[in-house]
Amino acid sequence: MLLTFTLNGKQYKEHIDPDLLLIDLVRSLGCKSVKRGCETSCCGLCTVFLDDVPVLSCSVPAARVEKRRVTTLEGLQEEAAELAGFIADQGAEQCGFCNPGTIMNAIALFRENPDPDENEIREYLAGNLCRCSGYEGQLRGLMAFVEYKKKKGLAAEEKASLSDPDGKKDAAADAGKGGIQA
């Protein structure tokens, strides 16, 4: 069958067997970050985004992605690199095999909830298994990332208020809005 879909922003038309799995499709197109672990929907290693929603590609028939968008870690390099650094800083990477799946789900979590607490992180990533670690390093890395994002946001706000201490720009903008509305 002929399948038309987008992978990491690029359009594809591929002839596939009707029983092909999404994990095999994306790996055959060079997305080797998508790992094969349990193949029974239990480990999270094969996570990809389908129209921005994380799915387990070992359990999705490739035929389901017709006219849809698939994203793997290869398509999220910038977002992933920042986050991966925090996990690596905590020494959480051992063999690293589980990392792509964990990072995909962490990105999904932060898009949904930019300020998760420890329990929310544990709950969201409960389906991502790691054979090497006790998850504490990964958790510390993700918590450190949340703190960093918060500080970065506060610093940006502070910078904006220093460059416009009396909020004159806002007042001018508000006045402008009033004029248009009137």
Ligand code: FES
């Ligand atoms: S390989 Fe897909 S969930 Fe484990």
Ligand code: FES
């Ligand atoms: S670091 Fe080896 S499986 Fe997680």
